[in-house]
Amino acid sequence: MAEILFPALFLLLALGIPVAFAMAISVFAAISLASSYPHLVVVKEMFSGLDSFPLLAVPFFILASEIMTGGAVTLAILRLAQSFVGHMRGGLGHANVISSAMFAGISGSALADAAGPGTMMIRMMEKGGYDRPYAGALTIASAVVGPIIPPSITMIIYAMQDQEVSVGSLFMAGVLPGLLITAMVLIANARISRRRNYASGAPMPPLAEIARIALYALPALFLVILIVGGIRFGIFTPTEASVIAVFYALFVGMFVYRSLRLADLPGIVLRAALTSGAVLLILGAARAFAWVLIIESVPQFLAETIIAWELSPIVFLLTVNVLLLGFGLFMDPLPGVMILVPILAPISFALGIDPNHFAVIVIVNLTLGLTTPPVGSLIFVVSSTVSLKPSTLVREMPPFFLALGAALLLITFVPALSTWLPRISGF
Template sequence: MDAVVLIGSFMLLMLIGVPVAYSLGLAALVGALWIDIPLDAVMVQIAAGVNKFSLLAIPFFVLAGAIMAEGGMARRLVAFAGVLVGFIRGGLSLVNILASTFFGAISGSSVADTASVGTVLIPEMEKKGYPRPFATAVTVSGSVQAILIPPSHNAVLYSLAAGGSVSIAALFMAGVVPGLLMGLTLAALCLLKARKHNYPKGEVIPLRQALKIAGEAMWGLMTMVIILGGILSGVFTANESASIAVLWAFFVTMFVYRDYKWRDLPKLVHRTVKTVTVVMILIGFAAAFGYMMTLMQVPMKITGFITGLSDNKYVILALLNVLLLLLGTLMDMSPLILILTPILLPVVKLLGVDPVHFGMIMMVNLGIGLITPPVGTVLFVGSAVAKLKIGVVTQAMMPFFVALFLVLMMVTYLPALSLWLPRAMGL
């Protein structure tokens, strides 16, 4: 009955339109009153939830991504991707996917990826003869790579939700191969579409111009080298790499590219602070909600229920995939990671699934949820950028959903895709 009160109050608050973060906090208070524990204990858990050193990585990565997104990085990455693959039939769709790969490795955000790359490429693709819904579908689908390719904010959240037992560096490295696999799968689909519909080829860019474009893009791509190189070499931690990435992004944007005006910088910082504030409120309230679940033994009860359905690891993983896909269409990614990780991680550990591997399974599932109606945040952003109705974009995305589902199956049932690189790096 305790669990019914806690989870039921949370669902009721959600249904009447209370924001997710406040629903978590209020449900925790209701649960505390129900089992008659001091409300001070809930407040302590909220404070403890955000009083973690590892959380410093989130605001720094968000700020670095925002600076690069608004400082001309997206345009230069698109141009560089055009040099590499733009001359192939359907090349602009490949440019879109590759630009999302590059930008995702800098921003770590699917929303920023869609907004930045989409603003540049959706109009350009339509101008060159691609249907606008197809161009939007490519942009939205390609942005899911940012969930996996480091630096991923959601990997930091997963590590936090796992109680700090999973290394952020290991999660960063685990996302590299699945992220690249996703990009290659989407690129293959775009090539098939291009051949079927006879989409245009781009022009080969002259060598001198190509070198200039590559030189400009390399300044931004060095951000990725700094983040990953520093962590893997042991020169600095994930938190330190995030702060250094901010300094590098600021230097490149304001002193190398010089496209961004100094007077606009306070507004950018203000938007970043607002974003981070929302995330931190969510983390604090989710910590209190998780504390109440632990007191009520909700994770243990759910573990017993799921393992009672089957003792086959692959069947259980299939059921968890269905659950995550369904929930991902109804809620945003960050709260789901914070809520579900403490519940589901004991289940998969009992089955012998590596926590890093399960992190990638969760990321792919919930990443697909970001582009799926009715609550697909990234889908909404892509539709707004393209000025198309959600239904039109969703219809164009059907083949891309199939491609992403194939990637999900490979990530789920081929653990080596996620675990090979972290183990090779000794993480």
């Protein structure tokens, strides 16, 4: 079946079929043409992939994100980021990057980062004298931290595929790599701003003003502390944390920022339901796709082949980087995690690689695929919001590809970036 499964998948993706439907159709084609299994088994496997208590965290975190991304919360984060760095050369670009890192602790999604504060920052940067294509490319690069800084939907899905890690340990493992990626994109923005003379005319606000802005933004930023701290100290499970996040978001939106009305809730719930449905459809299709691979013994074959090569851990990780970067050109992170992690994670564990370290490498690699054509979702989200051709944005991306690539290499060669916080936190 595998000889039909993969060609069918790549053909459907090349034709522009959505990932979930491409995977499901390719599975049906493989079963129809090369097996005696009934088609009902595909539906069964899709439902089995969704029949999971930890998976309930995904729609609740999406709902909390929708509630928290109202105008007042987003503006509070943008104002805080701008108060820190807005007076520097390239300050609006720096504010874009820092606000994405802050917003990552609320949304857990790269696409939400780009479509929310990223869109607002693009408009602000254009008014401040930045080229619109550059502002869009910077937003694409800075949004990469969305699934890496906790809470992260991708990390929840990863923990379901690898029994050697937990959601809590992955949340802690993503903090330093996320900050590293933020720092590398800041450096790239500083160099480009100096070369293009993107100056800032805004003076540095007084410390009292910065403190007032920070205090106003604190309730929004406290969400990540509540989630990670509660999981770390065993107060609640990740699934329970997602429900608590929803109630906390409702409280903050209604009673702290007072930007959320009861009349807004039906629209918010509808948007969260549509997003959750799309995510869960991808996960169900990926489960059926992975089932075919298991039936065909593809994971076992690849594992035996790679182990027979007797690669050192570093060479294996570099090989995995190349594989995942190539895979990310055509596949979104969530199906990538469900298909590849059951194959690669046991091999990495057998080679003595820390499971949290390997998990972060996989997630960063697959997330970088969102920034690269031909399927890069971040490119198309930003291009639609700023009315630019995707090719125009891609031409501005090479400096950021270098910055993100350097961050990936540091994460690969310095395991402590991913293992130190989980270790001292008791994970």
